[in-house]
Amino acid sequence: MYWFPFWVSTVVSLVVSLLLYRGNKSRIKLEVKFQAMELLCKHFRQKQESLIKQFNELRSGSMGMSQKLAELSERFDNLIEKQNELEMCDPEGRLYSRANKMVELGADIYELMEECDLPKAEAELLLSIKKQRIVR
Structure with missing residues (x-):
C-alpha cells in the first residue's frame, strides 16, 4: 500500500x-x-x-x-x-314672468300694460314690488 x-x-x-x-x-x-x-x-x-x-x-x-x-x-x-308642464298650463303665469323680466330691464307702466295686457293697477304693483326689493 x-x-x-x-x-x-x-x-x-x-x-x-x-x-x-x-x-x-x-x-x-x-x-x-x-x-x-x-x-x-x-x-x-x-x-x-x-x-x-x-x-x-x-x-x-x-x-x-x-x-x-x-x-x-x-x-x-x-x-x-x-x-314645463306648469308653464304650458298657465299662460297668464308666462305673461307675469315676461312682465317681471321687463320690470327688471327697466320697463315703465305703459310698456307693461301694452306688451303684457296688464291693467294699470297690476303694472303699478309689479313696479312697486321691484322698488321694495331695491330698497332692501
Missing part, C-alpha cells in the same frame, strides 16, 4: 477545511440575503393587501356616488318636466 506523506494529508485537510469554511461563509451570506428577501416580500404583500382594501373602499364609494347622481339626475329631469 502506498502511504501519502503526513504533510500532504495535512495540506489536503487544510485545503478541504478552507473550502468548507468559505462554502459555509457563502452559505451564511446567502441565508441572510434570503431572509432579507423574505422580509421584503412580506412587507410588499402587506402593502398590496392595504392598497387592495383602499381600492375596494374607493370603488364602493364611487358606486354609491354614481347611484346618488343618477337619482338626482332623474329627479332634476322630473322637475324640469313638471315646470
